[in-house]
Amino acid sequence: MTKWVYLFSEGNAKMRDLLGGKGAGLAEMVNAGLPVPPGFTITTQACNAYYASGKQFPEGMWEQTLEALHTIEQQTGKKLGDPGNPLLVSVRSGARMSMPGMMDTVLNLGLNNSTVEGLAKLTGNERFAYDAYRRFISMFGRIVMGIDGAKFESILDSYKERTAGKQDTDLTADMLKQIVADYKALYQREIGSPFPEDPYEQLRLAIGAVFGSWMGKRAIDYRNFNKIPHDLGTAVNIVTMVFGNMGNDSGTGVAFTRDPRTGEKTLYGEYLQNAQGEDVVAGIRTPKRISDLQRDMPEVYQQFVGIAQRLEQHYRDMQDLEFTVERGKLWMLQTRSGKRTAAAAVKIAVDMVREGLITKQEAVQRVEPQQVYQLLLPRFDEEDKKRATEQGSLLAKGLNASPGAASGMAVFDPDTAEAWGREGKSVILVRSETSPDDVHGMLEARGILTQHGGATSHAAVVARGLGKPCVAGAEAIRVEAHQFSVNGTVVREGDLISIDGATGEIFRGAIRTVTPDIQKEQDLQQILAWADEFRRLQVWANADYPKDAQVARTLGAQGIGLTRTEHMFFEEERLPIVQRMILAETDAARQAALDELLPIQRGDFEGLFRVMNGLPVIIRLIDPPLHEFLPGYEELQEEIAALKYELRDAKTLAEVTEKVETILQKERLLSSVAAMREANPMLGLRGCRLGIIFPQITAMQVRAIFEAACNVTEQGIEVHPEVMIPLVGHVNELRRQRDQLEPVAKQVMAERHMQIDYKFGTMIEVPRAALTADEIAQYAEFFSFGTNDLTQMTFGISRDDAEGKFLLKYVEEKILPDNPFQVLDRKGVGKLMRLAVEAGRQQRPTLEVGICGEHGGDPSSIEFCNEIGLKYVSCSPYRVPVARLAAAQAALGETQRDK
Ligand code: ADP
Numbered sequence: 001m002t003k004w005v006y007l008f009s010e011g012n013a014k015m016r017d018l019l020g021g022k023g024a025g026l027a028e029m030v031n032a033g034l035p036v037p038p039g040f041t042i043t044t045q046a047c048n049a050y051y052a053s054g055k056q057f058p059e060g061m062w063e064q065t066l067e068a069l070h071t072i073e074q075q076t077g078k079k080l081g082d083p084g085n086p087l088l089v090s091v092r093s094g095a096r097m098s099m100p101g102m103m104d105t106v107l108n109l110g111l112n113n114s115t116v117e118g119l120a121k122l123t124g125n126e127r128f129a130y131d132a133y134r135r136f137i138s139m140f141g142r143i144v145m146g147i148d149g150a151k152f153e154s155i156l157d158s159y160k161e162r163t164a165g166k167q168d169t170d171l172t173a174d175m176l177k178q179i180v181a182d183y184k185a186l187y188q189r190e191i192g193s194p195f196p197e198d199p200y201e202q203l204r205l206a207i208g209a210v211f212g213s214w215m216g217k218r219a220i221d222y223r224n225f226n227k228i229p230h231d232l233g234t235a236v237n238i239v240t241m242v243f244g245n246m247g248n249d250s251g252t253g254v255a256f257t258r259d260p261r262t263g264e265k266t267l268y269g270e271y272l273q274n275a276q277g278e279d280v281v282a283g284i285r286t287p288k289r290i291s292d293l294q295r296d297m298p299e300v301y302q303q304f305v306g307i308a309q310r311l312e313q314h315y316r317d318m319q320d321l322e323f324t325v326e327r328g329k330l331w332m333l334q335t336r337s338g339k340r341t342a343a344a345a346v347k348i349a350v351d352m353v354r355e356g357l358i359t360k361q362e363a364v365q366r367v368e369p370q371q372v373y374q375l376l377l378p379r380f381d382e383e384d385k386k387r388a389t390e391q392g393s394l395l396a397k398g399l400n401a402s403p404g405a406a407s408g409m410a411v412f413d414p415d416t417a418e419a420w421g422r423e424g425k426s427v428i429l430v431r432s433e434t435s436p437d438d439v440h441g442m443l444e445a446r447g448i449l450t451q452h453g454g455a456t457s458h459a460a461v462v463a464r465g466l467g468k469p470c471v472a473g474a475e476a477i478r479v480e481a482h483q484f485s486v487n488g489t490v491v492r493e494g495d496l497i498s499i500d501g502a503t504g505e506i507f508r509g510a511i512r513t514v515t516p517d518i519q520k521e522q523d524l525q526q527i528l529a530w531a532d533e534f535r536r537l538q539v540w541a542n543a544d545y546p547k548d549a550q551v552a553r554t555l556g557a558q559g560i561g562l563t564r565t566e567h568m569f570f571e572e573e574r575l576p577i578v579q580r581m582i583l584a585e586t587d588a589a590r591q592a593a594l595d596e597l598l599p600i601q602r603g604d605f606e607g608l609f610r611v612m613n614g615l616p617v618i619i620r621l622i623d624p625p626l627h628e629f630l631p632g633y634e635e636l637q638e639e640i641a642a643l644k645y646e647l648r649d650a651k652t653l654a655e656v657t658e659k660v661e662t663i664l665q666k667e668r669l670l671s672s673v674a675a676m677r678e679a680n681p682m683l684g685l686r687g688c689r690l691g692i693i694f695p696q697i698t699a700m701q702v703r704a705i706f707e708a709a710c711n712v713t714e715q716g717i718e719v720h721p722e723v724m725i726p727l728v729g730h731v732n733e734l735r736r737q738r739d740q741l742e743p744v745a746k747q748v749m750a751e752r753h754m755q756i757d758y759k760f761g762t763m764i765e766v767p768r769a770a771l772t773a774d775e776i777a778q779y780a781e782f783f784s785f786g787t788n789d790l791t792q793m794t795f796g797i798s799r800d801d802a803e804g805k806f807l808l809k810y811v812e813e814k815i816l817p818d819n820p821f822q823v824l825d826r827k828g829v830g831k832l833m834r835l836a837v838e839a840g841r842q843q844r845p846t847l848e849v850g851i852c853g854e855h856g857g858d859p860s861s862i863e864f865c866n867e868i869g870l871k872y873v874s875c876s877p878y879r880v881p882v883a884r885l886a887a888a889q890a891a892l893g894e895t896q897r898d899k
Pocket residue numbers: 037089090092093104105107239240241242243276277278322323324333334
């Protein structure tokens with residue numbers, strides 16, 4: 001017979017899978033001899049069996065429940081349903097990980113018309129008994145039976161109105177009795193049957209409701225979003241009630257063993273005198289600070305502090321505790337590892353190593369890479385935010401859906417957001433909710449604010465993907481066509497607002513943002529320094545400009561994995577030269593333009609080499625199709641049409657001649673652009689194909705690289721340039737380019753009588769290159785996976801056309817587990833990578849292999865890169881610290897698996 005039910009004394013912390021987090025925590029506290037009210041846990045396995053059998057309690061479960069109940073009846077001397085000495089219990093859900101969307105706790109189960117009288121007599125407190133009863137009926141009605149809670153609230157409010165103090169503590173016993181009667185009438189109306197008086201029936205329904213909530217929509221959405229499997233199931237905890245609402249020597253509270261906002265080592269929390277657990281959470285009364293407990297009940301406080309310390313030592317992590325004091329006696333109701341902000345996670349991890357509580361390895365694993373990223377995002381200047389709050393600018397609070405902070409003009413439709421954003425204005429897109437049709441506006445907005453939707457809503461998911469702050473589900477605001485209103489304040493289009501995606505706060509007006517300085521974040525530096533001890537992967541950065549390279553180096557980059565040289569061509573004063581080079585009709589004219597570009601490119605490279613003194617720098621030769629440097633075809637056509645129209649109004653001959661000249665010039669340009677137009681530019685004349693067709697361009701670039709290298713070497717800088725040839729699909733492409741370009745490098749070195757340490761290599765971004773990596777490696781000293789193109793070409797999906805359109809739907813509907821442009825697709829793209837690494841190294845054992853796609857900064861993708869033995873990951877400068885931590889976690893995860 002399967003054991004479905006465990007008394008707390010039969011479980012322990014290791015049984016989280018079976019007992020859920022709450023159940024395992026309660027069991028562990030019982031084992032440690034802490035004061036926990038007697039109780040038991042129905043297993044997660046029972047929940048799964050419940051679903052497997054079409055929502056039936058599995059065989060034996062109910063009997064075992066009754067048996068366990070009997071045991072706690074013996075322990076407490078009370079009996080369920082016995083008016084003489086009634087046992088009351090709470091019914092609490094508890095999955096392996098704490099999960100929003102699961103059923104709320106039902107307190108005081110076991111009360112009915114006769115036990116309530118017993119409770120009154122026993123405690124000599126009729127008011128208390130009926131207060132507990134009315135709470136139970138409303139919780140049961142709302143949570144178990146799904147009645148709208150507002151209906152109970154409005155009954156309660158109507159009675160509170162009649163009291164002098166208007167607080168729930170002001171209700172008299174008689175009023176509470178009437179409330180109970182009104183509640184029951186409401187229950188009968190809503191459900192169509194009377195409120196269940198039988199405590200066993202109450203219990204059966206409550207257990208069923210906990211199981212039911214596992215497959216509730218909110219719970220399913222949450223698991224989908226967090227990639228939690230659906231077959232874990234939830235446990236049900238049945239706990240003897242203890243009462244914090246028995247007078248001023250009673251109370252209830254929650255506390256963290258350290259401050260979850262800052263990580264500071266002080267007991268942090270709040271409590272309410274004469275109240276039941278849910279009052280603290282519901283915010284009915286303003287709780288006191290936990291330190292006030294020291295004054296109100298010094299002995300209880302001392303005992304609680306001792307228990308808190310013990311639990312933290314025992315779990316070796318910051319704990320989130322719940323307790324209740326019943327007539328001066330302390331009871332523990334929950335312990336679990338506490339949620340914390342990014343700053344607190346880092347500080348606690350570092351402090352605990354110093355306190356000897358955890359190892360450096362554990363500390364490195366306690367901080368999520370994403371939290372490191374958050375810590376480095378712009379945030380509001382604390383002082384300025386305080387000022388704004390004090391001046392009453394805080395409008396409302398929504399859900400902190402995506403971190404970061406932004407100020408900007410409120411805009412209410414995506415088209416305006418796009419238009420204003422492109423004009424360089426800072427805008428915050430405010431919508432009642434967002435859909436894929438809004439993405440173009442979201443792209444240009446600094447931040448996103450929605451009235452509806454949770455942490456997994458479209459707005460939240462897209463904002464996180466874009467790395468923009470988002471406050472979602474701000475139900476307090478009312479969004480209309482071109483304004484939103486909140487508590488009488490109206491914010492119109494163009495008005496300045498500020499949103500804090502880390503806290504969910506919404507302000508009127510602008511607040512100064514600050515970008516954190518990593519040098520000053522000492523705890524973060526410490527965690528990263530430890531991470532560096534454990535990781536095997538190097539972390540390089542993608543940087544096109546010396547200033548980006550400088551940021552990357554400050555953040556710990558060990559090389560530049562990708563410099564895109566075409567960015568250098570786009571700059572305003574250079575573009576005309578680039579265009580002349582492209583449009584040149586003779587080789588000589590082309591060479592003349594290139595000669596002008598040479599010193600400019602050389603200057604760019606010198607800057608990079610200087611910053612990266614001593615470290616490798618990979619420079620990718622020109623990649624995009626040339627027409628990207630020319631005006632658009634349609635745009636030109638329109639210009640010519642307009643010029644022709646103006647020609648009719650030309651007054652003087654000089655004017656006519658001038659206009660005709662311009663038109664002819666534009667028409668020549670148009671025919672060149674037309675000749676270069678491609679149906680599929682992504683698959684057209686780009687990458688190494690350009691270098692093969694126009695060898696002078698890449699030759700110029702290589703000359704610039706080596707001249708720059710020689711120049712800075714003379715100044716005492718150590719350079720390691722690596723020349724990367726993009727988009728190779730066939731070995732002959734690489735061979736041809738290398739044969740053309742290496743002589744240029746050698747010639748420069750000969751001219752300067754210098755020897756530079758260099759490499760030639762290629763990007764692996766065309767599937768065919770991965771498949772023929774052994775051949776390619778004959779001519780490449782390094783490979784760098786360009787996983788953006790490799791993903792596009794492996795899936796046959798153009799990223800620009802897919803993201804924000806069908807790709808989001810694919811992910812939402814689980815056609816794809818993730819956006820493959822954010823999280824590397826291990827099965828497909830990853831398989832090609834693995835193959836290429838193996839074949840390439842077989843051909844050339846010293847082959848240097850890394851990755852330079854955006855995936856280089858994504859923790860899951862980094863884990864994979866570690867697994868297939870890459871030398872480095874290269875990511876954007878701001879993600880370097882994220883990658884350092886993720887690389888360490890990948891390496892530590894591996895050693896743990898080996899054990
Ligand atoms: P959550 O996961 O939402 O915190 P809990 O199951 O921990 O839900 O309980 C909600 C509130 O009810 C908490 O304040 C808790 O301390 C209180 N509570 C739960 N069980 C009991 C009990 N047996 N006696 C008194 N209070 C309880």
